[in-house]
Amino acid sequence: MSKKLFIETLGCAMNSRDSEHMIAELKEKEGYETTDDFKEADLILINTCSVREKPVQKLFSELGVFYKKKKEGAKIGVCGCTASHLGDEIIKRAPYVSFVLGARNVSKITEVLHKERAVEIDINYDESEFAFKDFRTSPYKGFINISIGCDKTCTFCIVPKTRGEEISIPDALIIQEAQKIVNAGAKEIFLLGQNVNNYGRRFSGEHEKVNFTELLRRLSKIEKLERIRFTSPHPFHMDDEFIEEFASNPKICKSMHMPLQSGSSKVLKDMKRGYTKEWFLNRVAKLRQECPEATISTDIIVAFPGESDEDFAQSVDVVKQVKFDQIFSFKYSPRPETEAEHFTNIVDEEVASDRLSYLQALHNEILDEKNAQQLGKTFKVYFEALNQGGFVAGRSDNNLLIKVKGSDELLGQFREVKITSIGRTILTGEILA
Ligand code: SAH
Ligand code: F3S
Numbered sequence: 001m002s003k004k005l006f007i008e009t010l011g012c013a014m015n016s017r018d019s020e021h022m023i024a025e026l027k028e029k030e031g032y033e034t035t036d037d038f039k040e041a042d043l044i045l046i047n048t049c050s051v052r053e054k055p056v057q058k059l060f061s062e063l064g065v066f067y068k069k070k071k072e073g074a075k076i077g078v079c080g081c082t083a084s085h086l087g088d089e090i091i092k093r094a095p096y097v098s099f100v101l102g103a104r105n106v107s108k109i110t111e112v113l114h115k116e117r118a119v120e121i122d123i124n125y126d127e128s129e130f131a132f133k134d135f136r137t138s139p140y141k142g143f144i145n146i147s148i149g150c151d152k153t154c155t156f157c158i159v160p161k162t163r164g165e166e167i168s169i170p171d172a173l174i175i176q177e178a179q180k181i182v183n184a185g186a187k188e189i190f191l192l193g194q195n196v197n198n199y200g201r202r203f204s205g206e207h208e209k210v211n212f213t214e215l216l217r218r219l220s221k222i223e224k225l226e227r228i229r230f231t232s233p234h235p236f237h238m239d240d241e242f243i244e245e246f247a248s249n250p251k252i253c254k255s256m257h258m259p260l261q262s263g264s265s266k267v268l269k270d271m272k273r274g275y276t277k278e279w280f281l282n283r284v285a286k287l288r289q290e291c292p293e294a295t296i297s298t299d300i301i302v303a304f305p306g307e308s309d310e311d312f313a314q315s316v317d318v319v320k321q322v323k324f325d326q327i328f329s330f331k332y333s334p335r336p337e338t339e340a341e342h343f344t345n346i347v348d349e350e351v352a353s354d355r356l357s358y359l360q361a362l363h364n365e366i367l368d369e370k371n372a373q374q375l376g377k378t379f380k381v382y383f384e385a386l387n388q389g390g391f392v393a394g395r396s397d398n399n400l401l402i403k404v405k406g407s408d409e410l411l412g413q414f415r416e417v418k419i420t421s422i423g424r425t426i427l428t429g430e431i432l433a
Pocket of ligand 2: 150151152153154157158159160194195234
């Protein structure tokens with residue numbers, strides 16, 4: 001009987017790609033098969049996120065549950081960004097954890113598996129570790145890392161500490177990965193990096209200086225590749241050339257993530273984001289001018305230290321002006337080893353909660369208004385998943401989630417769909433052709 005692996009993946013798409021790589025390594029070298037039931041697993045992995053504090057606290061209670069209920073002899077490993085920043089403290093607090101494997105060390109999974117209490121969290125920039133295994137969770141699309149780490153110094157963010165400096169992956173390797181994904185039958189690739197549009201600024205070895213716009217052009221030459229998505233671009237690096245390529249290249253999906261963080265230029269300065277409210281709005285205007293059909297998503301932090309009512313009103317103002325299609329909003333969470341950890345002008349918890357609720361209610365109102373306008377419109381949908389009740393779901397080019405009545409023969413197919421009813425998170429339609 002094969003050994004069983006249970007893996008829980010938290011956080012961003014980069015973690016999902018890291019998990020795919022670990023699953024592939026464990027299958028290939030150790031004969032593991034994945035399971036959805038941790039109680040029958042021989043190895044339990046948690047691939048953690050450390051961007052906010054709450055998930056870190058939850059990690060230890062979850063580890064306790066795994067320990068109590070796991071199969072006799074099963075190993076537990078903690079991987080990812082919390083592994084990177086807490087290191088051996090994890091084993092001190094939860095001595096039954098077999099190993100700790102940092103976000104930049106996932107290629108060592110089969111090594112640490114055989115060591116007792118191994119803690120591998122060193123950050124290296126060895127290009128031989130950039131090529132991940134081909135295993136993909138979805139047969140319809142594939143994630144590809146295009147850079148690792150982050151060189152920015154956003155004062156709230158722990159990521160540069162857990163994932164290290166920003167290094168671009170050679171374009172030849174990225175194109176090769178994309179080709180493999182397409183050869184396996186998928187039609188969509190999803191490029192990943194903390195600042196994708198800063199691609200090409202620095203490589204680990206000697207490589208041709210290719211910027212993100214040029215990388216997109218090269219990737220779009222791949223025959224049978226139909227859709228290119230990416231996350232996250234940084235508003236600071238959104239130059240005209242990039243926006244124009246985004247608008248004019250038919251293979252690039254027309255949905256842009258523009259992480260605002262705050263609408264107040266003063267708070268943006270305290271966050272060291274490198275742009276102002278005006279610059280952000282100017283880039284949105286340029287994007288809308290070049291590509292009116294593009295949807296825009298964002299990340300907003302409320303109650304950053306020193307955020308006054310007036311500062312918060314600036315975030316509200318940007319939300320009202322831009323009318324984002326999706327907002328990931330968070331209360332500021334102080335993180336260790338960041339500059340803002342030492343800021344003293346903390347916003348009252350109750351004020352923070354009120355601001356978050358206000359922003360989310362406002363966004364829902366905007367969304368209901370926008371969704372109502374989709375009724376009767378037609379979108380080309382790429383079907384990817386079976387939903388309950390005999391539905392098949394997929395995404396439009398501009399990233400709207402759409403379902404139709406149907407079965408698995410639609411999976412991996414493109415269809416023109418007319419929207420017949422509206423929900424807040426998913427639209428329902430019928431197939432035209
Ligand atoms: N490079 C990515 C950000 C990665 S972190 C980007 O620019 O989009 C993902 C999101 O988590 C951030 O955009 C931010 O909104 C949120 N975040 C990061 N640190 C945080 C903190 N300390 N408190 C609350 N939210 C945070
Ligand atoms: Fe974090 Fe800012 Fe980089 S949010 S990942 S330091 S761009």
